[in-house]
Amino acid sequence: MIKQRSQILVAWFKSWDILWTGISWILAYHIRFDTGLIPLKNEVPDIALCYGNVLQVLLVAFVAYRMTGQYEITRFRRLREEMGSVLRGVGLMGLLVIAVIFGMHSPYESRTTMLVFMILTFFTVSFWRRATWWAIQELRHLGYNQTFAIVVGSGRVARKTARGLRHAAWMGIKNIGFVEDQPNRWADDLDILGTVDDLPKLIEKYRVSHVFIALPMNRYHEARKVFDVLSQTLAEVRLVADVPEMAALSLTTTNLDGLPIVGLRESPHFGLNIFVKRAMDIALAAVGLVLLSPLLGVLALLVKLTSPGPIFYRQERCGLNGKPFMMLKFRSMRVDAEQQSGAVWTVQDDPRRTRFGAFIRKTSLDELPQLINVLRGDMSLVGPRPERPVFIQKFQKTIPNYTARHAVKAGITGWAQVNGWRGNTSLRKRIQYDLYYITHWTPWLDLKIMWMTVWQGLIHRNAY
Secondary structure, eight states: OOOHHHHHHHHHHHHHHHHHHHHHHHHHHHHHHTSSSSOOOSOOOOHHHHHHTHHHHHHHHHHHHHHTTTTOOOTTOOHHHHHHHHHHHHHHHHHHHHHHHHHTTOSOOOHHHHHHHHHHHHHHHHHHHHHHHHHHHHHHHTTOSOEEEEEEOOSHHHHHHHHHHHHTGGGOEEEEEEEOSSOOGGGTTSOEEEOGGGHHHHHHHHTEEEEEEOOOGGGGGGHHHHHHHHTTSOOEEEEOOOOTTTOSSOOEEEEETTEEEEESSOOSOSTHHHHHHHHHHHHHHHHHHHHHHHHHHHHHHHHHHHSSSOSEEEEEEEOGGGOEEEEEEEOOBOTTTTTTTOSOOOOTTOTTBOHHHHHHHHTTGGGTTHHHHHHHTSOEEESSOOBOHHHHHHHHHHSTTGGGGGGSOOEEEOHHHHTTOOSSSOHHHHHHHHHHHHHTOOHHHHHHHHHHHHHTOSOOTTOO
16 A cells, blocks of 8 residues: 555656656757757757647656656665666657657657757656655654564564664664564563564554564464464565575576566676676786786796796686686796695795795785786686685585685685685685675776775785
8 A cells, every 4th residue: 555655755756757857858959959069950940849749748758657667666666776767767758759759740850859858857857856865865864754664583684684774774664673472582682572463463553564574494484474464454564585595696586477586696797797897807907917017027037037947837726607727827836836735725934935936925926927817718807716626626515605606707806805805714704705796796896896906005914
């Protein structure tokens, strides 16, 4: 049921969306024909034609905005969903206006004006909507326009739900307490209001609008009882999925013929994202090789002069989808370093290192040849650090979600590394940071990590 306040908000948005659409229609005429910013090839149409089509444009806009979900008001609506609906609405509206105007053979036919009109409409409608939501969120922070919630459960999931509601105060949903059928001594610090059977009277007493069922997975069978009890009320009910250990990458939801589907392992690295990331890798790696070529030459010479053997060390590592490749490094150890010990991790003051090798490992200069791996497509500039197959076979059996790191290309640097999790540090922490990077990847996050890598310097206390 749409509450009265939501109806008022819908009416507010409808009114201003239509008003800004009309203003944009008229402004587009003046920008196109009066400012001289866009060269004119034909005669300037009479402005009366512009005003004469306003009503048709507004009617088409109203229909298009409704069809694209611009008036689905919810406290959980995110910015990208809001902008997406506005973009779809303006796009559909523009196509319909063009079809109507050109279909009626109106003398007011200008493709450039239509484009200016659509751009103006998108920015004016979006700006006003964001300004409105900003004002509402500020009021909610001050305690106005609040609704109340109850969390069912008292364990880890319930606590995280309550904490999330506090952090997202802009939604205006205030948790008043918890409901639990199986309280224990670990829940003494929580405000337990009663049991599940008490929910109807609690909802009425505290005017609760939202109920979050936040039970652990081993108690999901109780959710049916909770929902049956809540069927006596008008509160909105949401189930909080308890799948953090299962979700290796991210949680997504979709619908399959009316059946809700929860995605547990999906990566944002697909389609255009892959193209953008690869383009960044090629451009920045090529520039890096050119700028660092004098340094690379000096390092190569010093490796050769300070220790007999090859300049580069090639080692098998696993990258995207677990595919092996040969990773390049400046050699920092003796040629016979693994003839007796086999594949082992380096340790502090490793006796197998050469004198110059200790320096380039400590400063990470030994990893600069991996820019060649990036150009070849084996690696990315930013991503989880690649590991050797022999260690992967061990880790994927003992560390949950370890294999999920291979959903993206391995990187020279990464989110875990710039946060201090490299060398002799917790593997589980590294996996946690790697999975965060995979889930939240954007080009800007890559640039941030590269900047942090340079800003924090090359020397790491955990690098051996």
